[in-house]
Amino acid sequence: MSTDKNGSRKEYDERDFFVSTTTILRTYDFFGESIEIFNLFKGEPLVFFLDSSLDSSGRGRFSFIGFDPIEVFSSDKKDCLDSLAERFYRYERDQTKGPVPFSSGIVGYLSYDLGLQWEDISSSAKNDFSLPLCFFGFYDTVIAI
Numbered sequence: 001m002s003t004d005k006n007g008s009r010k011e012y013d014e015r016d017f018f019v020s021t022t023t024i025l026r027t028y029d030f031f032g033e034s035i036e037i038f039n040l041f042k043g044e045p046l047v048f049f050l051d052s053s054l055d056s057s058g059r060g061r062f063s064f065i066g067f068d069p070i071e072v073f074s075s076d077k078k079d080c081l082d083s084l085a086e087r088f089y090r091y092e093r094d095q096t097k098g099p100v101p102f103s104s105g106i107v108g109y110l111s112y113d114l115g116l117q118w119e120d121i122s123s124s125a126k127n128d129f130s131l132p133l134c135f136f137g138f139y140d141t142v143i144a145i
Contacts, residue, residue: 025098025099025100025103030145034049034051034052034063034065034145035049035051037065037143037145038051038065041065041067041143044067044068045067045068046067046068046069046072046137047065047066047067048064048065048066048067048107048137048139049063049064049065050063050064050065050107051063062100062101062102062144062145063144063145064102064142064143064144064145065142065143065145066107066137066139066141066142066143067139069137069138069139069140070138070139070140071087071137071138072135072136072137072138073087073106073108073134073135073136073137073138074132074134074135074136075132075133075134075135076132076133076134077133077134078114078117078118078133080110080114080133080134081110081134084106084134084136087138088106088138091138100144102142102144103142103144104139104140104141104142105138105139105142106136106137106138106139107136107137107139108134108135108136108137109134109135109136110133110134111131111132111133111134113125113127113133114133114134117133
């Protein structure tokens with residue numbers, strides 16, 4: 001089970017669709033800070049900003065911004081990674097090598113409490129935020145800066 005971007009639960013079975021993605025690369029001249037671009041999108045649904053403060057030609061060269069995922073996966077189950085992998089592998093990934101290492105994919109988090117469950121460690125902390133143990137958005141468009 002997963003949820004769409006409006007929080008509605010969706011059930012899936014073996015008849016579910018298989019999604020194919022194709023990378024389309026567009027380049028623009030930009031000489032500012034990546035936070036300036038992020039500020040243009042900060043009000044969009046389920047926006048993420050993976051900022052690299054590094055200015056190098058190797059790792060850490062890019063910052064990434066995405067919003068409005070095509071699917072949202074949320075779970076409170078200890079075995080959530082199995083369900084997440086099942087959803088992830090239904091998407092065909094474009095294997096084209098390009099100048100940007102991340103043009104689409106999933107972004108999200110695994111909570112600290114999930115790690116406690118995996119290690120069978122009890123927690124005395126109060127769950128006052130009511131966040132899921134696992135939450136990921138499936139993004140078909142990513143801005144790389």
